Amino acid sequence: MSPEQARPVRLANLHKRFGGFVALENLSLDIEAGEFLTFLGPSGCGKTTTLKIVAGLLTQESGEIYFGERRIDTLPPSRRNIGLVFQNYALFPHMTVRENIAFGLRMRRWPAARQAERVEEMLALVRLQGMGNRKPEQLSGGQQQRVAVARALAFSPDLVLLDEPLSNLDAKLREEVRLDLRNIQRQSHQTTVFVTHDQIEALVMSDRIVLMNSGRIEQIGSPQMLYDEPATEFAARFVGANNLVPARLEVVNGEAAARTGSDVHVRLNTVVPGLADGADIWMCVRPENIHIITGEGSSDGSGATVLDMIFQGTTVLVDLESDGLGSLRAEVPARHVAGIAAGQRVGLTFAAAHAVPRS
Ligand SMILES: Nc1ncnc2c1ncn2[C@@H]1O[C@H](COP(=O)(O)OP(=O)(O)OP(=O)(O)O)[C@@H](O)[C@H]1O
Ligand SMILES: [Mg+2]
Known part of the structure:
Protein backbone atom coordinates (compact mmCIF):
# COMPACT_ATOMS: atom_id res chain seq x y z
CA MET A 1 0.00 0.00 0.00
CA GLU A 229 5.62 12.73 30.91
CA PRO A 230 2.93 10.37 32.16
CA ALA A 231 -0.26 12.35 32.76
CA THR A 232 -1.64 10.39 35.70
CA GLU A 233 -0.52 8.21 38.59
CA PHE A 234 -1.82 5.17 36.70
CA ALA A 235 0.32 6.02 33.65
CA ALA A 236 3.35 6.75 35.82
CA ARG A 237 3.05 3.35 37.51
CA PHE A 238 2.09 1.30 34.44
CA VAL A 239 4.61 2.43 31.83
CA GLY A 240 8.17 1.53 32.83
CA ALA A 241 9.57 1.29 36.33
CA ASN A 242 9.11 4.42 38.42
CA ASN A 243 9.64 5.75 41.93
CA LEU A 244 6.65 7.72 43.21
CA VAL A 245 7.12 9.93 46.25
CA PRO A 246 4.25 11.96 47.75
CA ALA A 247 5.08 15.66 47.75
CA ARG A 248 3.72 19.18 47.35
CA LEU A 249 4.32 21.32 44.28
CA GLU A 250 6.20 24.56 44.76
CA VAL A 251 6.37 27.03 41.90
CA VAL A 252 8.77 29.96 42.39
CA ASN A 253 9.48 32.33 39.47
CA GLY A 254 8.25 29.71 37.01
CA GLU A 255 10.60 27.06 38.46
CA ALA A 256 8.81 23.96 39.70
CA ALA A 257 10.01 21.85 42.58
CA ALA A 258 8.70 19.04 44.75
CA ARG A 259 8.83 19.43 48.54
CA THR A 260 8.30 16.26 50.53
CA GLY A 261 6.86 15.94 54.05
CA SER A 262 10.38 15.62 55.42
CA ASP A 263 11.34 18.86 53.66
CA VAL A 264 13.51 17.38 50.93
CA HIS A 265 13.43 19.73 47.94
CA VAL A 266 13.83 18.36 44.40
CA ARG A 267 13.75 20.39 41.18
CA LEU A 268 11.14 19.14 38.69
CA ASN A 269 11.91 18.99 34.97
CA THR A 270 8.33 18.44 33.88
CA VAL A 271 4.93 18.85 35.51
CA VAL A 272 1.53 17.71 34.22
CA PRO A 273 -0.12 20.86 32.80
CA GLY A 274 -2.71 22.52 35.01
CA LEU A 275 -1.02 21.75 38.33
CA ALA A 276 -0.69 24.88 40.46
CA ASP A 277 1.56 25.92 43.33
CA GLY A 278 0.67 24.00 46.48
CA ALA A 279 -0.92 21.05 44.66
CA ASP A 280 -0.57 17.54 46.06
CA ILE A 281 1.66 15.62 43.66
CA TRP A 282 3.53 12.42 43.16
CA MET A 283 7.13 13.18 42.35
CA CYS A 284 8.12 10.56 39.76
CA VAL A 285 11.74 9.58 39.28
CA ARG A 286 12.80 6.82 36.90
CA PRO A 287 15.36 4.38 38.38
CA GLU A 288 17.92 5.33 35.72
CA ASN A 289 17.60 8.99 36.74
CA ILE A 290 18.76 8.38 40.31
CA HIS A 291 22.48 8.88 40.47
CA ILE A 292 24.40 7.41 43.37
CA ILE A 293 27.39 9.30 44.74
CA THR A 294 29.98 7.57 46.86
CA GLY A 295 33.05 8.85 48.67
CA GLU A 296 33.99 12.47 48.02
CA GLY A 297 30.85 14.56 47.47
CA SER A 298 28.44 11.88 48.73
CA SER A 299 26.98 14.33 51.24
CA ASP A 300 26.03 16.84 48.49
CA GLY A 301 22.75 15.26 47.40
CA SER A 302 20.15 13.73 49.68
CA GLY A 303 21.35 10.76 51.72
CA ALA A 304 20.40 7.11 51.59
CA THR A 305 21.44 3.66 52.77
CA VAL A 306 21.95 0.87 50.24
CA LEU A 307 19.69 -2.07 51.14
CA ASP A 308 20.24 -4.52 48.30
CA MET A 309 21.78 -4.86 44.86
CA ILE A 310 20.27 -6.97 42.09
CA PHE A 311 22.53 -7.83 39.17
CA GLN A 312 20.73 -7.89 35.78
CA GLY A 313 23.59 -8.08 33.28
CA THR A 314 24.04 -4.65 31.75
CA THR A 315 22.57 -2.84 34.74
CA VAL A 316 22.27 -3.33 38.49
CA LEU A 317 19.15 -2.45 40.48
CA VAL A 318 20.05 -0.74 43.74
CA ASP A 319 17.39 -0.68 46.46
CA LEU A 320 17.79 2.27 48.78
CA GLU A 321 16.25 3.62 51.96
CA SER A 322 16.54 7.35 51.57
CA ASP A 323 16.51 10.01 54.27
CA GLY A 324 13.12 11.60 53.70
CA LEU A 325 11.95 10.05 50.41
CA GLY A 326 11.28 6.50 51.57
CA SER A 327 12.24 3.41 49.59
CA LEU A 328 13.73 4.11 46.18
CA ARG A 329 15.08 1.90 43.43
CA ALA A 330 17.95 3.07 41.23
CA GLU A 331 19.21 1.40 38.09
CA VAL A 332 22.94 1.79 37.55
CA PRO A 333 25.06 0.65 34.58
CA ALA A 334 26.98 -2.43 35.76
CA ARG A 335 30.32 -0.73 35.00
CA HIS A 336 29.46 2.06 37.49
CA VAL A 337 28.66 -0.03 40.57
CA ALA A 338 32.21 -0.56 41.79
CA GLY A 339 32.32 0.97 45.27
CA ILE A 340 28.59 0.56 45.99
CA ALA A 341 27.68 -2.17 48.49
CA ALA A 342 24.76 -3.16 50.69
CA GLY A 343 24.78 -1.36 54.05
CA GLN A 344 26.74 1.60 52.69
CA ARG A 345 25.77 5.27 53.12
CA VAL A 346 25.57 7.13 49.79
CA GLY A 347 24.38 10.42 48.35
CA LEU A 348 21.64 10.69 45.72
CA THR A 349 20.97 13.20 42.97
CA PHE A 350 18.07 13.19 40.57
CA ALA A 351 18.82 13.71 36.88
CA ALA A 352 15.15 14.21 36.02
CA ALA A 353 11.93 14.34 38.00
CA HIS A 354 8.32 14.71 36.86
CA ALA A 355 5.12 15.49 38.74
CA VAL A 356 1.64 14.00 38.33
CA PRO A 357 -1.46 14.93 40.37
CA ARG A 358 -2.07 13.03 43.61
CA SER A 359 -5.68 12.73 44.74
N1 LIG B 1 -18.56 -11.92 26.41
C1 LIG B 1 -18.35 -11.32 27.57
N2 LIG B 1 -19.25 -11.37 28.58
C2 LIG B 1 -19.04 -10.74 29.74
N3 LIG B 1 -17.94 -10.02 30.04
C3 LIG B 1 -17.00 -9.94 29.09
C4 LIG B 1 -17.14 -10.59 27.81
N4 LIG B 1 -16.04 -10.32 27.07
C5 LIG B 1 -15.24 -9.56 27.86
N5 LIG B 1 -15.81 -9.32 29.06
C6 LIG B 1 -15.26 -8.50 30.15
O1 LIG B 1 -14.95 -7.22 29.63
C7 LIG B 1 -13.72 -6.74 30.15
C8 LIG B 1 -12.79 -6.39 29.01
O2 LIG B 1 -12.39 -7.60 28.37
P1 LIG B 1 -11.29 -7.60 27.21
O3 LIG B 1 -11.25 -8.98 26.67
O4 LIG B 1 -11.59 -6.49 26.29
O5 LIG B 1 -9.97 -7.29 28.04
P2 LIG B 1 -8.48 -7.11 27.50
O6 LIG B 1 -8.10 -5.71 27.78
O7 LIG B 1 -8.37 -7.62 26.13
O8 LIG B 1 -7.67 -8.05 28.53
P3 LIG B 1 -6.48 -9.11 28.26
O9 LIG B 1 -5.20 -8.30 28.35
O10 LIG B 1 -6.60 -10.04 29.43
O11 LIG B 1 -6.69 -9.79 26.96
C9 LIG B 1 -13.19 -7.83 31.07
O12 LIG B 1 -13.49 -7.47 32.41
C10 LIG B 1 -13.95 -9.06 30.64
O13 LIG B 1 -14.13 -9.93 31.72
MG1 LIG C 1 -7.41 -9.28 25.22
Whole structure:
Protein backbone atom coordinates (compact mmCIF):
# COMPACT_ATOMS: atom_id res chain seq x y z
CA MET A 1 0.00 0.00 0.00
CA SER A 2 1.35 3.43 -0.81
CA PRO A 3 1.18 6.08 1.92
CA GLU A 4 -1.48 7.96 -0.13
CA GLN A 5 -3.80 4.95 -0.07
CA ALA A 6 -3.83 4.48 3.70
CA ARG A 7 -6.94 5.86 5.37
CA PRO A 8 -7.48 7.34 8.81
CA VAL A 9 -9.78 5.54 11.22
CA ARG A 10 -12.10 7.19 13.70
CA LEU A 11 -13.75 5.59 16.71
CA ALA A 12 -16.52 7.86 18.00
CA ASN A 13 -18.07 7.35 21.44
CA LEU A 14 -17.92 3.56 21.50
CA HIS A 15 -19.90 2.24 24.44
CA LYS A 16 -20.09 -1.44 25.38
CA ARG A 17 -21.76 -3.21 28.30
CA PHE A 18 -21.74 -6.88 29.23
CA GLY A 19 -24.86 -7.10 31.43
CA GLY A 20 -24.34 -4.46 34.12
CA PHE A 21 -20.58 -4.24 33.50
CA VAL A 22 -19.32 -1.31 31.43
CA ALA A 23 -16.46 -2.67 29.30
CA LEU A 24 -15.98 0.48 27.18
CA GLU A 25 -17.01 3.91 28.34
CA ASN A 26 -17.60 6.29 25.42
CA LEU A 27 -14.25 5.62 23.84
CA SER A 28 -13.25 8.09 21.12
CA LEU A 29 -10.04 7.95 19.15
CA ASP A 30 -8.57 9.21 15.88
CA ILE A 31 -6.06 6.89 14.23
CA GLU A 32 -3.91 8.49 11.55
CA ALA A 33 -3.53 6.99 8.08
CA GLY A 34 -0.54 4.62 8.07
CA GLU A 35 -0.05 4.90 11.79
CA PHE A 36 1.12 2.08 14.07
CA LEU A 37 -1.05 2.59 17.13
CA THR A 38 -0.85 0.39 20.22
CA PHE A 39 -3.51 -0.28 22.84
CA LEU A 40 -1.67 -0.89 26.07
CA GLY A 41 -3.31 -1.70 29.37
CA PRO A 42 -3.82 -4.26 32.11
CA SER A 43 -5.82 -7.45 31.63
CA GLY A 44 -9.53 -6.76 31.38
CA CYS A 45 -9.24 -3.05 30.48
CA GLY A 46 -11.13 -3.52 27.18
CA LYS A 47 -8.44 -3.90 24.51
CA THR A 48 -9.82 -7.03 22.84
CA THR A 49 -13.38 -5.75 23.22
CA THR A 50 -12.45 -2.62 21.26
CA LEU A 51 -10.80 -4.66 18.48
CA LYS A 52 -13.74 -7.04 18.25
CA ILE A 53 -16.16 -4.15 17.91
CA VAL A 54 -14.04 -2.61 15.15
CA ALA A 55 -13.83 -5.99 13.36
CA GLY A 56 -17.58 -6.52 13.75
CA LEU A 57 -17.28 -9.60 15.96
CA LEU A 58 -19.06 -7.77 18.79
CA THR A 59 -21.73 -5.09 18.62
CA GLN A 60 -21.46 -1.86 20.57
CA GLU A 61 -24.40 -0.31 22.48
CA SER A 62 -23.68 3.01 20.84
CA GLY A 63 -20.98 4.81 18.89
CA GLU A 64 -19.68 4.82 15.34
CA ILE A 65 -16.60 3.73 13.39
CA TYR A 66 -15.30 5.49 10.25
CA PHE A 67 -12.63 4.61 7.71
CA GLY A 68 -11.94 7.96 6.13
CA GLU A 69 -15.39 9.48 5.54
CA ARG A 70 -17.08 6.12 5.29
CA ARG A 71 -19.04 4.72 8.23
CA ILE A 72 -18.22 0.99 8.52
CA ASP A 73 -19.80 -0.24 11.75
CA THR A 74 -23.08 -0.76 9.92
CA LEU A 75 -21.38 -3.24 7.55
CA PRO A 76 -21.06 -7.00 8.21
CA PRO A 77 -17.53 -8.12 9.28
CA SER A 78 -16.68 -9.55 5.85
CA ARG A 79 -17.24 -6.17 4.19
CA ARG A 80 -15.18 -4.03 6.55
CA ASN A 81 -11.89 -4.75 4.76
CA ILE A 82 -9.93 -5.44 7.93
CA GLY A 83 -6.93 -7.75 8.32
CA LEU A 84 -6.94 -9.64 11.61
CA VAL A 85 -4.22 -11.44 13.52
CA PHE A 86 -4.99 -12.97 16.89
CA GLN A 87 -2.80 -14.57 19.52
CA ASN A 88 -3.25 -18.14 18.21
CA TYR A 89 -2.33 -17.39 14.62
CA ALA A 90 -5.00 -19.84 13.39
CA LEU A 91 -3.42 -20.68 10.04
CA PHE A 92 -5.33 -23.20 7.97
CA PRO A 93 -3.35 -26.38 8.74
CA HIS A 94 -4.22 -28.25 5.53
CA MET A 95 -3.15 -25.33 3.30
CA THR A 96 0.40 -24.41 2.32
CA VAL A 97 1.94 -21.11 3.33
CA ARG A 98 1.19 -19.79 -0.16
CA GLU A 99 -2.45 -20.87 0.01
CA ASN A 100 -2.82 -19.36 3.46
CA ILE A 101 -1.53 -16.01 2.26
CA ALA A 102 -3.70 -16.15 -0.87
CA PHE A 103 -6.84 -16.96 1.10
CA GLY A 104 -8.14 -13.38 1.39
CA LEU A 105 -7.26 -12.73 -2.25
CA ARG A 106 -9.24 -15.76 -3.39
CA MET A 107 -12.25 -14.65 -1.32
CA ARG A 108 -12.02 -11.25 -3.01
CA ARG A 109 -11.71 -12.93 -6.43
CA TRP A 110 -8.39 -11.43 -7.41
CA PRO A 111 -7.23 -12.74 -10.84
CA ALA A 112 -4.88 -15.73 -10.46
CA ALA A 113 -1.83 -13.95 -11.87
CA ARG A 114 -2.23 -11.01 -9.49
CA GLN A 115 -2.74 -13.41 -6.57
CA ALA A 116 0.49 -15.23 -7.37
CA GLU A 117 2.40 -11.98 -7.70
CA ARG A 118 1.01 -10.62 -4.44
CA VAL A 119 1.81 -13.81 -2.54
CA GLU A 120 5.46 -13.59 -3.65
CA GLU A 121 5.55 -9.96 -2.55
CA MET A 122 4.18 -10.88 0.86
CA LEU A 123 6.61 -13.82 1.24
CA ALA A 124 9.44 -11.38 0.61
CA LEU A 125 7.99 -8.83 3.01
CA VAL A 126 7.87 -11.35 5.87
CA ARG A 127 11.19 -12.94 4.84
CA LEU A 128 9.79 -16.38 4.03
CA GLN A 129 10.88 -16.68 0.40
CA GLY A 130 11.28 -20.32 -0.54
CA MET A 131 8.90 -21.54 2.16
CA GLY A 132 5.68 -21.02 0.22
CA ASN A 133 5.05 -24.73 -0.32
CA ARG A 134 5.45 -25.75 3.31
CA LYS A 135 2.54 -26.56 5.60
CA PRO A 136 2.20 -24.52 8.83
CA GLU A 137 3.35 -27.52 10.92
CA GLN A 138 6.69 -27.38 9.08
CA LEU A 139 7.36 -23.85 10.36
CA SER A 140 8.59 -22.46 13.68
CA GLY A 141 6.21 -20.42 15.86
CA GLY A 142 7.77 -17.17 14.69
CA GLN A 143 7.52 -18.18 11.03
CA GLN A 144 3.88 -19.17 11.48
CA GLN A 145 3.16 -15.83 13.06
CA ARG A 146 4.77 -14.07 10.09
CA VAL A 147 2.53 -16.08 7.73
CA ALA A 148 -0.48 -14.92 9.74
CA VAL A 149 0.71 -11.33 9.35
CA ALA A 150 1.25 -11.81 5.59
CA ARG A 151 -2.24 -13.26 5.26
CA ALA A 152 -3.72 -10.27 7.09
CA LEU A 153 -1.82 -7.71 4.98
CA ALA A 154 -2.08 -9.37 1.56
CA PHE A 155 -5.37 -7.89 0.40
CA SER A 156 -4.38 -4.31 1.36
CA PRO A 157 -6.95 -3.93 4.12
CA ASP A 158 -7.94 -0.45 5.30
CA LEU A 159 -6.99 -1.48 8.82
CA VAL A 160 -4.88 -4.24 10.34
CA LEU A 161 -5.78 -5.42 13.85
CA LEU A 162 -3.19 -7.39 15.81
CA ASP A 163 -4.33 -8.74 19.19
CA GLU A 164 -1.31 -9.87 21.24
CA PRO A 165 0.13 -11.64 18.19
CA LEU A 166 3.45 -12.32 19.90
CA SER A 167 2.31 -13.73 23.22
CA ASN A 168 2.76 -17.39 22.21
CA LEU A 169 6.41 -16.87 21.30
CA ASP A 170 9.34 -17.37 23.66
CA ALA A 171 11.18 -14.27 24.87
CA LYS A 172 14.00 -14.30 22.31
CA LEU A 173 11.77 -14.98 19.31
CA ARG A 174 9.29 -12.42 20.56
CA GLU A 175 11.95 -9.70 20.40
CA GLU A 176 12.88 -10.76 16.87
CA VAL A 177 9.35 -10.94 15.51
CA ARG A 178 8.54 -7.66 17.28
CA LEU A 179 11.15 -5.86 15.19
CA ASP A 180 10.09 -7.75 12.05
CA LEU A 181 6.53 -6.66 12.54
CA ARG A 182 7.57 -3.08 13.08
CA ASN A 183 9.63 -3.07 9.89
CA ILE A 184 6.88 -4.78 7.89
CA GLN A 185 4.43 -2.12 9.00
CA ARG A 186 6.83 0.72 8.15
CA GLN A 187 7.21 -0.77 4.65
CA SER A 188 3.55 -1.57 4.07
CA HIS A 189 2.18 1.76 5.43
CA GLN A 190 -0.98 0.00 6.50
CA THR A 191 -2.91 1.63 9.31
CA THR A 192 -2.37 -0.77 12.21
CA VAL A 193 -3.77 -1.24 15.69
CA PHE A 194 -1.67 -3.50 17.87
CA VAL A 195 -2.72 -4.77 21.28
CA THR A 196 -0.37 -5.72 24.07
CA HIS A 197 -0.09 -5.60 27.82
CA ASP A 198 3.70 -5.62 27.51
CA GLN A 199 4.88 -2.04 27.92
CA ILE A 200 8.31 -2.65 26.41
CA GLU A 201 6.65 -4.02 23.29
CA ALA A 202 4.44 -0.94 23.14
CA LEU A 203 7.40 1.42 23.57
CA VAL A 204 9.47 -0.35 20.90
CA MET A 205 6.84 -0.68 18.21
CA SER A 206 4.42 2.21 18.26
CA ASP A 207 4.06 5.59 16.65
CA ARG A 208 1.58 6.32 19.42
CA ILE A 209 0.35 4.44 22.46
CA VAL A 210 -3.20 4.51 23.80
CA LEU A 211 -2.99 3.64 27.48
CA MET A 212 -6.28 2.08 28.60
CA ASN A 213 -7.65 1.60 32.09
CA SER A 214 -11.05 0.11 32.96
CA GLY A 215 -12.68 0.76 29.60
CA ARG A 216 -11.40 4.32 29.33
CA ILE A 217 -8.44 6.02 27.67
CA GLU A 218 -5.98 7.11 30.33
CA GLN A 219 -3.46 8.82 28.02
CA ILE A 220 -2.54 8.97 24.34
CA GLY A 221 0.92 9.93 23.14
CA SER A 222 4.22 8.93 21.59
CA PRO A 223 6.21 6.27 23.47
CA GLN A 224 8.63 8.98 24.59
CA MET A 225 5.76 11.16 25.83
CA LEU A 226 4.21 8.33 27.85
CA TYR A 227 7.58 7.46 29.31
CA ASP A 228 8.85 10.94 30.10
CA GLU A 229 5.62 12.73 30.91
CA PRO A 230 2.93 10.37 32.16
CA ALA A 231 -0.26 12.35 32.76
CA THR A 232 -1.64 10.39 35.70
CA GLU A 233 -0.52 8.21 38.59
CA PHE A 234 -1.82 5.17 36.70
CA ALA A 235 0.32 6.02 33.65
CA ALA A 236 3.35 6.75 35.82
CA ARG A 237 3.05 3.35 37.51
CA PHE A 238 2.09 1.30 34.44
CA VAL A 239 4.61 2.43 31.83
CA GLY A 240 8.17 1.53 32.83
CA ALA A 241 9.57 1.29 36.33
CA ASN A 242 9.11 4.42 38.42
CA ASN A 243 9.64 5.75 41.93
CA LEU A 244 6.65 7.72 43.21
CA VAL A 245 7.12 9.93 46.25
CA PRO A 246 4.25 11.96 47.75
CA ALA A 247 5.08 15.66 47.75
CA ARG A 248 3.72 19.18 47.35
CA LEU A 249 4.32 21.32 44.28
CA GLU A 250 6.20 24.56 44.76
CA VAL A 251 6.37 27.03 41.90
CA VAL A 252 8.77 29.96 42.39
CA ASN A 253 9.48 32.33 39.47
CA GLY A 254 8.25 29.71 37.01
CA GLU A 255 10.60 27.06 38.46
CA ALA A 256 8.81 23.96 39.70
CA ALA A 257 10.01 21.85 42.58
CA ALA A 258 8.70 19.04 44.75
CA ARG A 259 8.83 19.43 48.54
CA THR A 260 8.30 16.26 50.53
CA GLY A 261 6.86 15.94 54.05
CA SER A 262 10.38 15.62 55.42
CA ASP A 263 11.34 18.86 53.66
CA VAL A 264 13.51 17.38 50.93
CA HIS A 265 13.43 19.73 47.94
CA VAL A 266 13.83 18.36 44.40
CA ARG A 267 13.75 20.39 41.18
CA LEU A 268 11.14 19.14 38.69
CA ASN A 269 11.91 18.99 34.97
CA THR A 270 8.33 18.44 33.88
CA VAL A 271 4.93 18.85 35.51
CA VAL A 272 1.53 17.71 34.22
CA PRO A 273 -0.12 20.86 32.80
CA GLY A 274 -2.71 22.52 35.01
CA LEU A 275 -1.02 21.75 38.33
CA ALA A 276 -0.69 24.88 40.46
CA ASP A 277 1.56 25.92 43.33
CA GLY A 278 0.67 24.00 46.48
CA ALA A 279 -0.92 21.05 44.66
CA ASP A 280 -0.57 17.54 46.06
CA ILE A 281 1.66 15.62 43.66
CA TRP A 282 3.53 12.42 43.16
CA MET A 283 7.13 13.18 42.35
CA CYS A 284 8.12 10.56 39.76
CA VAL A 285 11.74 9.58 39.28
CA ARG A 286 12.80 6.82 36.90
CA PRO A 287 15.36 4.38 38.38
CA GLU A 288 17.92 5.33 35.72
CA ASN A 289 17.60 8.99 36.74
CA ILE A 290 18.76 8.38 40.31
CA HIS A 291 22.48 8.88 40.47
CA ILE A 292 24.40 7.41 43.37
CA ILE A 293 27.39 9.30 44.74
CA THR A 294 29.98 7.57 46.86
CA GLY A 295 33.05 8.85 48.67
CA GLU A 296 33.99 12.47 48.02
CA GLY A 297 30.85 14.56 47.47
CA SER A 298 28.44 11.88 48.73
CA SER A 299 26.98 14.33 51.24
CA ASP A 300 26.03 16.84 48.49
CA GLY A 301 22.75 15.26 47.40
CA SER A 302 20.15 13.73 49.68
CA GLY A 303 21.35 10.76 51.72
CA ALA A 304 20.40 7.11 51.59
CA THR A 305 21.44 3.66 52.77
CA VAL A 306 21.95 0.87 50.24
CA LEU A 307 19.69 -2.07 51.14
CA ASP A 308 20.24 -4.52 48.30
CA MET A 309 21.78 -4.86 44.86
CA ILE A 310 20.27 -6.97 42.09
CA PHE A 311 22.53 -7.83 39.17
CA GLN A 312 20.73 -7.89 35.78
CA GLY A 313 23.59 -8.08 33.28
CA THR A 314 24.04 -4.65 31.75
CA THR A 315 22.57 -2.84 34.74
CA VAL A 316 22.27 -3.33 38.49
CA LEU A 317 19.15 -2.45 40.48
CA VAL A 318 20.05 -0.74 43.74
CA ASP A 319 17.39 -0.68 46.46
CA LEU A 320 17.79 2.27 48.78
CA GLU A 321 16.25 3.62 51.96
CA SER A 322 16.54 7.35 51.57
CA ASP A 323 16.51 10.01 54.27
CA GLY A 324 13.12 11.60 53.70
CA LEU A 325 11.95 10.05 50.41
CA GLY A 326 11.28 6.50 51.57
CA SER A 327 12.24 3.41 49.59
CA LEU A 328 13.73 4.11 46.18
CA ARG A 329 15.08 1.90 43.43
CA ALA A 330 17.95 3.07 41.23
CA GLU A 331 19.21 1.40 38.09
CA VAL A 332 22.94 1.79 37.55
CA PRO A 333 25.06 0.65 34.58
CA ALA A 334 26.98 -2.43 35.76
CA ARG A 335 30.32 -0.73 35.00
CA HIS A 336 29.46 2.06 37.49
CA VAL A 337 28.66 -0.03 40.57
CA ALA A 338 32.21 -0.56 41.79
CA GLY A 339 32.32 0.97 45.27
CA ILE A 340 28.59 0.56 45.99
CA ALA A 341 27.68 -2.17 48.49
CA ALA A 342 24.76 -3.16 50.69
CA GLY A 343 24.78 -1.36 54.05
CA GLN A 344 26.74 1.60 52.69
CA ARG A 345 25.77 5.27 53.12
CA VAL A 346 25.57 7.13 49.79
CA GLY A 347 24.38 10.42 48.35
CA LEU A 348 21.64 10.69 45.72
CA THR A 349 20.97 13.20 42.97
CA PHE A 350 18.07 13.19 40.57
CA ALA A 351 18.82 13.71 36.88
CA ALA A 352 15.15 14.21 36.02
CA ALA A 353 11.93 14.34 38.00
CA HIS A 354 8.32 14.71 36.86
CA ALA A 355 5.12 15.49 38.74
CA VAL A 356 1.64 14.00 38.33
CA PRO A 357 -1.46 14.93 40.37
CA ARG A 358 -2.07 13.03 43.61
CA SER A 359 -5.68 12.73 44.74
N1 LIG B 1 -18.56 -11.92 26.41
C1 LIG B 1 -18.35 -11.32 27.57
N2 LIG B 1 -19.25 -11.37 28.58
C2 LIG B 1 -19.04 -10.74 29.74
N3 LIG B 1 -17.94 -10.02 30.04
C3 LIG B 1 -17.00 -9.94 29.09
C4 LIG B 1 -17.14 -10.59 27.81
N4 LIG B 1 -16.04 -10.32 27.07
C5 LIG B 1 -15.24 -9.56 27.86
N5 LIG B 1 -15.81 -9.32 29.06
C6 LIG B 1 -15.26 -8.50 30.15
O1 LIG B 1 -14.95 -7.22 29.63
C7 LIG B 1 -13.72 -6.74 30.15
C8 LIG B 1 -12.79 -6.39 29.01
O2 LIG B 1 -12.39 -7.60 28.37
P1 LIG B 1 -11.29 -7.60 27.21
O3 LIG B 1 -11.25 -8.98 26.67
O4 LIG B 1 -11.59 -6.49 26.29
O5 LIG B 1 -9.97 -7.29 28.04
P2 LIG B 1 -8.48 -7.11 27.50
O6 LIG B 1 -8.10 -5.71 27.78
O7 LIG B 1 -8.37 -7.62 26.13
O8 LIG B 1 -7.67 -8.05 28.53
P3 LIG B 1 -6.48 -9.11 28.26
O9 LIG B 1 -5.20 -8.30 28.35
O10 LIG B 1 -6.60 -10.04 29.43
O11 LIG B 1 -6.69 -9.79 26.96
C9 LIG B 1 -13.19 -7.83 31.07
O12 LIG B 1 -13.49 -7.47 32.41
C10 LIG B 1 -13.95 -9.06 30.64
O13 LIG B 1 -14.13 -9.93 31.72
MG1 LIG C 1 -7.41 -9.28 25.22
